[in-house]
Amino acid sequence: MIVAFIQRAIVQGIPLLFGSTGEIITEKAGHLNLGTAGVMYVGGISGVIGAFIYENSVETVNPVLAVIIPILTSVIGSLIMGLIYSFLTVTLRANQNVTGLALTTFGVGVGNFFGGSLIKLTNSDLPSIALSATSNCFKTQLPFADKLGWFGEIFLSYSFLAYFAVIIALLTSFFFNKTKAGLSLRAIGENPATADAAGINVSKYKYFATCTGSIIAGLGGLYYVMDYACGVWSNDGFGDRGWLAIALVIFAVWKPNLSIFGSILFGGLLVVHNYIPNLTMASQEIFKMTPYVVTILVLIIISMRRKRETQPPASLGLSYFREER
Amino acid sequence: MSKNNKIHEPLFHIVKRGALPFWLSWLIRIIAIVASLIVCGVVTIILTGENPLNIYKTIIEGAIGSERRIWSLFQNVAILLCISLAVTPAFKMKFWNIGAEGQVLMGGLATAACMIYFGESLPSIVLFPVMIIASVVAGAIWAVIPAFFKANWNTNETLFTLMMNYIAMQIVSYFVYLHSNPVGSGKIGIINSTTQAGWLPKIGGKSYLINIIIVAVLTIGMYIYLKYNKHGYEISVVGESENTARYVGINVKKVIIRTMLLSGAVCGIAGLLLVAGTDHSVAKETVDGRGFTAIMVSWLAKFNPIYMILTSLLLVFLEKGASQISTDFGLNDSFSEILTGIIIFFIIGSEFFVNYSVKFRHKDKEANKK
Secondary structure, eight states: HHHHHHHHHHHHHHHHHHHHHHHHHOOOOOOOOOOOOHHHHHHHHHHHHHHHHHHHOOSSSOOHHHHHHHHHHHHHHHHHHHHHHIIIISSOOOOOOHHHHHHHHHHHHHHHHHHHHHHHHOOOOOSSBOHHHHHHHHTTTTTTTTGSSSIIIIIIIIIIHHHHHHHHHHHHHHHHOOOOHHHHHHHHHHOOHHHHTTOOOOOHHHHHHHHHHHHHHHHHHHHHIIIIIIOOOOOTTTTHHHHHHHHHHHHHHHHHHHHHHHHHHHHHHGGGGGTSTTOOOOHHHHHHHHHHHHHHHHHHHHHOOOOGGSOOOOTTTTOOTTTOO | OOOHHSOOOOEEEEEEEOOOOOOHHHHHHHHHHHHHHHHHHHHHHHHOOOOOOHHHHHHHHHHHSSSHHHHHHHHHHHHHHHHHHHHHHHHHTTTTOOOHHHHHHHHHHHHHHHHHHHHTSSHHHHHHEEEEEEEEHHHHHHHHHHHHHHHHHOOOOHHHHHHHHHHHHHHHHHHHTTTTTSSSOOOEEEETTOOOOOOOBBTTTBBHHHHHHHHHHHHHHHHHHHHSHHHHHHHHHHHHHHHHHHOOOOOOHHHHHHHHHHHHHHHHHHHHHIIIIISSOOOTTTTTTHHHHHHHHHHHHTTTHHHHHHHHHHHHHHHHHHHHHHHTOOOHHHHOOOOHHHHHHHHHHHHHHEEEEEEEEEHHHHHHHH
């Protein structure tokens, strides 16, 4: 049972990991993107649209294409969301909180709208969107995973996107700590005026960070639909995971490698009520609030301790205008 | 000097404008709204294949097509406006209270609890004050927790209030499961449906009129509070610069906590209006994202309570209209969220042109020649 629990926790955690890695990249550039929830919806539904059109246009599904097309459409969808956000907040210097919330409204709307109307819009005669063929391609596991007992189940039984999430998180961590571009990006998040004076192209980096962040977060939505939900889109099924991903960023104190463990912990907290015997429906609801309570505690502790390494980027949430100093 | 001339001058650069005349800044905003409506129209045409006139006609019909719809429109405006009023003082102080969703929900929960526990035992003359006090206190408590930490340790309030929303939601769903009616349904149903105890009274047979009156009074009150009261002035000073505020002897901590108490209290009233005056029930989804929409309403109105009447009307009007489009053309009702998103993007974008102007390279050269 413990093995099953860890497995469920990881599966639940992966979308959060994608989301928080994306959000960390964005926040390190000084942009608090509250639109992540919307971006993840769009990432999911764009993948669904791509897969839906592909599955319905061919007789037999080619596994390679069935994976590449949804990923591609998902990336395009989230990229558009990232561009909307960065155009408004970087170029037009709009308020980030308002833009982010509008982006979430818009993104969740797009997700639910196309999820609910795709069949009607494409004049298809299917009863519901169930992309089992595509989902199966996404869920391809390592062939020797089930021969290795509990070790295989805990570490090797996931689809490639799950490993991809971990790799991206590690790469992001490397990027921030060991590369020049990563350091420049962090400098912008701390103090854009200084970075600008040092000759760093602030707008370019901000665009890069927001768009990359969106794409990564969008993959979280894709993973959720294709892997966790087995290719079945249900409206509002993705729930509050986007906000939980933002919470995870704080929990991991803006460090992608920590968010790998954080995401598994949060994933565990999301499903732990299923594994505790004799819970009533009511007390299950109390358990579901633990990730948020934990996040608030972390937030309070880091603000009380004032350790420099664990603070949010100094200019988080502020737009930068060169002539305004 | 010759070196200087070789420096590549950018094609255009951005300059901060001085104050624009009132009419010009509103002209820019109106142009943005018209442009966004055109884009919305185009999107709708692409998705439905209907002709644009029909679409706009449907929007108007959906919003104000019948007396019932007009009442529902105004009742929705009242609730949204009430929440927007609540978040405004906090925003003026640059305290990003995005926890209105949770604060309203806690106010609503307190109201519902009073209705359930005291609905039969207390006469309504006692019950109403109890409900009002409970909802205001619940909302205020939910708001003051993040304010306390912000004031003392500068804890990030955006993220704190955001998390508080979800805790409030889980508490509500815990409560709903405990009191679900019928038992085990996971829904609380209409509270006191036979006795109507704790339901806000109908005025002249109109069930939502009392909500509208209360919010109208609140709007004027908030306008006066922010504009003509010393507290309102302190809020703006803290919002502009905390250091200045400290320098002139304003107790910043006190202002933050006091303002958030007020913000939460008004949210609590919104919860009361939602539960006792509208739904007569409570659920996780009672507030339905209005805590977030209210932020946009308040921001679009430049934190002015009177303009907020217009911006909340605009958003609710579109929402009603768009949901009519989705029913008429058999589309999913999330369509209105897409339209709302597009319109807000345009209005957010238009603020740039109100605050900044773009100067092109060749114009400057001409100016230099002169």
